[in-house]
Amino acid sequence: MSSNFTDNWNRRRLLKAGASISFGAAASGLILPTMAAASTPTTGGRFRYAVVGAAISDSLDPAIYADIAPGIMGWQSRNNLVEIDAENRVVPELAETVVAMDGGKKWVLKLRKGVEFHNGKTFKSEDVIYTLGRHIGEKSTSAVKPFFESVTDMTADDDYTVVITLEAPNADFPYYLADYHLQIVPAGTTDFSDGMGTGAYVMDSFEPGIRCTGTRNPNYWKAGHGNFDEVECLAISDSTARVNALMTGEADAIMFVDTKVVDRLSNMNGMQVIEAESGTHMTLPMNVTAAPYDNNDVRLALKHAINREQLVETILRGHGTVANDHPIASTSPYFNDQLEQRQYDPEKAKFHLKKAGVDTLEVTLSSSDTILGYGNDVAVLVKESAAAADIGVTVQQEPADGYWSNVWQKKPWVQSYYLTRPTPDSIFSLAYRGGAAWNETFWGNDRFDTLLEQGRAEVDETLRKEIYSEMQTIVSNEGGSVIPFFASVLDAASDKVGTGKVSGLSNLDGGRAAERWWFSV
Numbered sequence: 001m002s003s004n005f006t007d008n009w010n011r012r013r014l015l016k017a018g019a020s021i022s023f024g025a026a027a028s029g030l031i032l033p034t035m036a037a038a039s040t041p042t043t044g045g046r047f048r049y050a051v052v053g054a055a056i057s058d059s060l061d062p063a064i065y066a067d068i069a070p071g072i073m074g075w076q077s078r079n080n081l082v083e084i085d086a087e088n089r090v091v092p093e094l095a096e097t098v099v100a101m102d103g104g105k106k107w108v109l110k111l112r113k114g115v116e117f118h119n120g121k122t123f124k125s126e127d128v129i130y131t132l133g134r135h136i137g138e139k140s141t142s143a144v145k146p147f148f149e150s151v152t153d154m155t156a157d158d159d160y161t162v163v164i165t166l167e168a169p170n171a172d173f174p175y176y177l178a179d180y181h182l183q184i185v186p187a188g189t190t191d192f193s194d195g196m197g198t199g200a201y202v203m204d205s206f207e208p209g210i211r212c213t214g215t216r217n218p219n220y221w222k223a224g225h226g227n228f229d230e231v232e233c234l235a236i237s238d239s240t241a242r243v244n245a246l247m248t249g250e251a252d253a254i255m256f257v258d259t260k261v262v263d264r265l266s267n268m269n270g271m272q273v274i275e276a277e278s279g280t281h282m283t284l285p286m287n288v289t290a291a292p293y294d295n296n297d298v299r300l301a302l303k304h305a306i307n308r309e310q311l312v313e314t315i316l317r318g319h320g321t322v323a324n325d326h327p328i329a330s331t332s333p334y335f336n337d338q339l340e341q342r343q344y345d346p347e348k349a350k351f352h353l354k355k356a357g358v359d360t361l362e363v364t365l366s367s368s369d370t371i372l373g374y375g376n377d378v379a380v381l382v383k384e385s386a387a388a389a390d391i392g393v394t395v396q397q398e399p400a401d402g403y404w405s406n407v408w409q410k411k412p413w414v415q416s417y418y419l420t421r422p423t424p425d426s427i428f429s430l431a432y433r434g435g436a437a438w439n440e441t442f443w444g445n446d447r448f449d450t451l452l453e454q455g456r457a458e459v460d461e462t463l464r465k466e467i468y469s470e471m472q473t474i475v476s477n478e479g480g481s482v483i484p485f486f487a488s489v490l491d492a493a494s495d496k497v498g499t500g501k502v503s504g505l506s507n508l509d510g511g512r513a514a515e516r517w518w519f520s521v
Contacts, residue, residue, distance in 0.1 A: 040224075041224055041227045041498055041517075041518035042227065042498070042518050042519060042520065043227045043228070043229070043518065044227075044228070044229055044519065045228055045229060045230075045519040046228065046229060046230040046231070046232065047228040047230070047231045047232070047252055047253070047497075047513075047514060047517065047519070048231075048232045048234060048250065048251045048252050048253075049231075049232075049233060049234065049251060049252060049253040049254065049255075049493075049508065049513060049514065050233075050234045050235075050236040050242045050245055050246070050251045050253070050254040050255065051068075051069045051072055051073075051233055051234070051235060051236070051255050051507075051508070052069065052235075052236070052237055052242075052255055052256045052370060052372075052373060053067035053068055053069035053237075053370055053404075054067070054069035054070065054073075054208070054209045054210075054235030054237070055067075055069075055208065055209045055400075055401050055402055055403070055404060055405065056208050056209035056210075056401060056402070057208065057209070057402065057404075057405050058070045058073075058208040058209060059192060059193075059208070060073065060074055060192045060193055060194075060195050060206060061192040062074055062078070062131075062180065062181050062182065062183040062185065062192075063134050063135060063140070063141065063142040063143070063144075063181060064141060064142070064143065065143065065180060065181055066143075066404040066405070067370075067404055068180065068419060068506055068507070068511060069235060071180030071181070071183075071511055072180075072233060072508060072511045072513075072514075073195070073206065073212035073233050074180065074183050074195060074197070075180065075183065075199065075511055075512055075514070075515065076195070076199060076200065076201045076203065076212060076214045076231055076233065076514050076515070077118065077195040077196070077197040077199040077200075077201050077202065077203045077214055077217075078183035078184060078185070078195065078197030078198065078199045079093050079094050079183065079184055079197065079198050079199050079222075080093050080094065080177060080178055080179075080180075080182055080183055080184065081093060081094050081095040081098070081109065081128065081177040081178075081182070081184065082095055082098065082174055082177045082178050083178050083510075083512070084175075084178045084422060084503060084505050084510060085503065086500065086501040086502055086503045086509070086510075087501075088422075088503070088504070088505070090174050090175055090177075090178060090422070092112075093112075093222075094111060094112050094115065094123065094128075094184055094198065095109045095110065095111055095112070095128075095177070096110050096111065096112050097109070097110040098110075098174045098177070100171070100173075102169070103169045103459070104166075104169035104170055104171045104173070104457075104459070105165065105166050105167075105168065105169045105170075106163065106164070106165050106166070107163070107164045107165075107166075107173055107174070108161065108162075108163050109128065109161070109162040109163075109164070110160060110161055111123070111124070111125060111128065111159075111160040111161070111162065112160075112221070113160055114221065115198050115221050116198065116219060117186050117196055117197060117198050118196055118197065118198075118202045118203075118217060119186070119196060121186050123184070123198055124159045124160065125156035125157075125158065125159055125160060125161060125162050126156065126159075126187040127184055127185070127186055127187045128156075128162045128184065129154055129155075129156060129162060129187070130185070130186075130187035130188065130189070131182065131183075131184045131185050131187075132148065132151075132154060132164075132182070133154065135147065135148045135181070135182070136148045136149075136151055136154075141437075142181060142437070143181055143430070143437050143438055144176070144179055144181045144182065144430065145436075145437060146429040146430060146433055146436050146437070147176040147179070147426070147429060147430075148176075150166045150167040150168060150170060150456075151164060151165070151166060151167075152165050152166065152167055153165040168453070168456070168457045169456075169457045169459070170425075170456050170457065171456075171457075171459060172422075172423045172425050172426065172456065175422040175423050175426060176426065178422065179426075180511060183197065184197065184198065185197065193206060194206075195212070195214075198221070199217065199220070199226075199515065200214075200216065200217055200220050200222070200225055200226025200514065200515040201214030201215060201216055201217055201226065201228075201230075201231050201514065201515075202214055202215050202216075202217050209235055209401060210234075210235055211232060211233060211234050211235060212232075212233045213230065213231065213232045213233075214230065214231050214232075214514075215229070215230055216228065216229050216230070222515075225515050225516060226515055227517070227518035227519075228514065228517075228518065228519070231514045233514070234251060236251075236254070237369060237370050237400035237401070238369065238400075239256065239257075239258040239369060239373040239374065240258075242254040242255075242256070242257075242373075243257070243258065243261055243265070243492075246265075246271070246492055246493070246494070247268075247271075249494075252493060252494050252496070252497055252519075253491060253492065253493035253494070253497055253508070253513060253517075254491060254492055254493070255491050255507035255508050256372055256373035256490065256491070256507060257273065257373075257490040257491060257492045258373055258374060259315065259316050259317040259319055259374070259490065260317070262317065262319065262490060265492050270494060270495050270496075271492060271493075271494065271495060272492065272493055272494070272495045272497070273490065273491075273492050274489075274490070274491040274492065274493060274499060274502055275319065275488050275489065275490055275491075276488065276489040276502050276503065276504035277331065277488060277489075277504045278419075278420050278486065278487065278488050278489040278504040278505075278506075279327075279328075279329040279331070279332070279419075279420035279421065279486055279504075280372070280417065280418070280419050280420055280486065280487050280488075280489060280506065280507075281323055281327055281329070281417065281418055281483055281485065281486045281487065282371060282372060282375075282378065282415065282416070282417045282483070282484060282485060282487070283327075283415070283416045283417060283418065283440070283481040283482070283483050284302075284306075284365070284382070284413065284414070284415055284416075284481060284482040284483075284484070285413070285414060285416055285440040285441045285480055285481045286299060286302070286412065286413050286441055286480045286481070286482075287411075287412045287413070287441060287442055287480070288441050288442055288443045288480040289442045290412045292356070292358075292361065292363070293412060293413065293480065295356045296478055297352040297353070297355040297356035298352070298353070298356045298358075298361065299479075299480060300349075300352040300477075301349040301350070301352035301353045301356065301361065301389065301391065302349070302363075302386070302391065302482055303325050303342055303482050304342065304343070304344070304345045304346070304348045304349040304352065304389070305344075305346060305349040305385060305386040305388075305389040305391050306344065306382055306385055306386065306482055306484055307344040307381070307385040308322040308323065308342075308344065308484045308485060309322060309344065310344070310381060310385065311378060311381060311484050311485055312485050314381060315374055315377055315378055315381070315485075316485060316487055316488070319487065319488040319490055320485050320486050320487040320488050321485065321486050322341065322484070322485055322486075323483045323484055323485050323486050324339060324341050324342055324472075324476055324483070325342060325475065325476040325477075325479065325481065325482060325483045326339075326471075326472040326473075326475040326476045326479070326483060327418060327421075327427045327428075327431070327432075327475070327483060328424055328427075328468065328472050329420075329486045330486075332424065333461075333465070334424050334464065334465050334468040334469070335472075336468070336469035336472040336473060338469065339469070339472060339473055339476060342476070344385060346385075346388040346389035346390075347389075349386075349389035349391065350389055350390060353389070353390065353391070359390065360390045360391070360392070361390070361391045361392065362391075362392045362394070363391065363392070363393055363394070363413055364393070364394045364395075364396050364411075364412075364413060365379050365382060365383070365393050365394070365395055365396065365413050365414070365415070366396045366398050366407050366411045366413065366414040366415065367379035367395055367396065367397055367398065367414075367415050368397065368398045368399070368400050368403045368407070368415065369400060370400040370403045370404075371415040371416065371417050372417050372487060375415045376395075376397050378415070378484075379393075379395040379397070379415070380395060382395075383395055396411075408440065409440055414440075416440055418430075418431065419505065419506035419507075420504060420505045420506060422505070424455065424468045424471070425452065425455060425456050428448075428452055428471060429452065432448065432475060432479070433448075433449055433452055434446075434448075434449050440481070441479065441480025441481055442480070443478075443479055443480040445474055445478060445479075447474065448471055448474050448475070451467050451470060451471050451474075452471065454467055455467040455468055455471070488504075489502075489504050489506065489507050490507075491507050491508055496519050496520060496521050497517055497518075497519060497520065498517060498518045498519065498520035499513075499516070499517050500516070
């Protein structure tokens, strides 16, 4: 689980003591180890892997990635300043060290030397300032703009040193830099279609919503990575089609394996199922500015009308856990274990309907299998369980292509999902803060936003957990999303694919399979 970082404790003790913290090997207060290969990989072959969530409207502009699929395609040819490894630690990538000064109010990034973009341009500070600068300011359209709202200054001390100053201390700032929206591009880039980067593969072609191909970068700087001669990322939204592609040899690996076929694939010769604990979760966001969802009792009725245990047992087949209408999983050190777990209770749902002034309710839920591969199946069970609470749910199955541009944040009750985020602040800032670009319920709560600022700067772990616990309570009881479960990462691959230990941050080894994996035979 990506939010369970044991190194948090050391980092915050040092911040509280006012120490300078280095996230690299050259200074005291060591937090970030060097990324190491799980075993000795071999090189060669063409790696074909299938992803979910691509659309013909996709762009390779990292700032506006709408889903993980274009992010994965971007990672074929690009790097971040830091990355999250299989042990759920932040480790150096294009930044060799990330040092906290002034208790976490200032961050000094020492950049890796000798790295080139695929066009021969030398990677320098100007590229970092340009890339990060695209996420800052009123005119920014970046999905992760909230991560950078506290930045007051960003300068280059020299070609390989970037200094970022914040309004207030933020001990989590390095975690933001690993997000797929923060893939580094050359300074001045306005046309992102060639996927220009410093990554393991030089992009050969990009067909939005269809595929993305690349050839090994002969000058790749990261040892033991970028092991394939060629890579091909295939967009296959249909779950059955993905499994068929794997079984027929048209793909070497696939993401979002349907839990219905996990056991069958596990027992097939030549196949392997890849599972990792995860904070990935489905959401059923309601637009709280539109009736009837502007009434919190209606929202609470729907939260009580959904059978979470049935969804975990039937949809996930045990490969996950129930959620409590907030996005923090139980493996997080900040999980609120005092908040009573909401149960399936049709009578309580009816009680809240009556408080809202109605005896029955008719609503429409827009669903799609682009949501973790089983959105439509979830919607059917939601309809069945809600019926016992006198709530009629009409399921509107939406096309996978164009879902994020035509349905999400457009229709009043939809489905969505979020991959594991490394800290509570990162998911709360991204999707729950008032006015955030990905605030899919259009919900706002002044107390919540105040706590968000306090939690970001707080270095006392006890107080920080109290802050995040209250925020979970607010979201669960007043927020606009039904959050029924956390799903394990489930992928599958040919047994010829070598992986080592995989990250649970998201599917396909945190989205980095093309760079990290190899053919073992």
